[in-house]
Amino acid sequence: MAIAYTWHINHVNVYPTGSDKQEPVNTYNDVVHEITYTLEGSETHNNKQYRNSHTDTLYISTDDLSSFTSFDELNQETVQEWVKAELTNQVTSGNQSLIESLKSTIAESIEYNKNPPSIVKYIRQ
Numbered sequence: 001m002a003i004a005y006t007w008h009i010n011h012v013n014v015y016p017t018g019s020d021k022q023e024p025v026n027t028y029n030d031v032v033h034e035i036t037y038t039l040e041g042s043e044t045h046n047n048k049q050y051r052n053s054h055t056d057t058l059y060i061s062t063d064d065l066s067s068f069t070s071f072d073e074l075n076q077e078t079v080q081e082w083v084k085a086e087l088t089n090q091v092t093s094g095n096q097s098l099i100e101s102l103k104s105t106i107a108e109s110i111e112y113n114k115n116p117p118s119i120v121k122y123i124r125q
Contacts, residue, residue, distance in 0.1 A: 003043045003107055007080045010036040010055065020065040030071035033060050037083045039099075041106035045114050052109040054102050058083055 018031030040053040060082070069078070090098040 003041045003103075003110060005103060005106070006040045006042070007083065008038040008040065009076050009079045009083070010038055012036070012074075012079065014071060015062070018062050018065070021063045022066060026065040026068065028065060028068050028070075031062055031065065031068070032071070032074070032079075033062050034058070035060065035079060035083055037080070039102050039106065041103065041110060043110055043114075050110045050113050052106045052113075054106060058086055060086075 012032045013034035013036075015031040015033055017027065017029055018033070019025050019027040035058045036055065037058060038053050038055040040051060042049060042051045044050075084099065087098040087102070092098060092101045094101070096104070
């Protein structure tokens with residue numbers, strides 16, 4: 001079975017009042033500047049569930065608020081799309097998007113747990 005990936009927005013940090021660096025200045029309430037997210041991977045193998053996840057914080061520039069979305073209009077899906085878009089634009093040293101790199105790391109960990117290279121065994125007393 002293939003690994004299923006799920007995004008979770010854990011929380012956001014907002015500036016109670018935030019202004020950008022544009023002329024004229026845009027000022028809004030509850031301006032999101034940090035998003036803490038989790039990307040979770042899970043797979044069922046031989047009737048056992050294997051999971052791993054990556055949690056991180058994404059810092060959002062508030063230099064230009066011309067396309068500001070009111071906090072009251074935000075939902076999980078909208079903020080998840082922000083995170084995915086930003087991580088897709090970030091490229092690792094291996095020329096992979098950061099999302100693909102995170103998924104690869106999660107998949108490797110799940111595979112390691114499914115097929116550990118070493119296991120503990122105890123000798124009878």
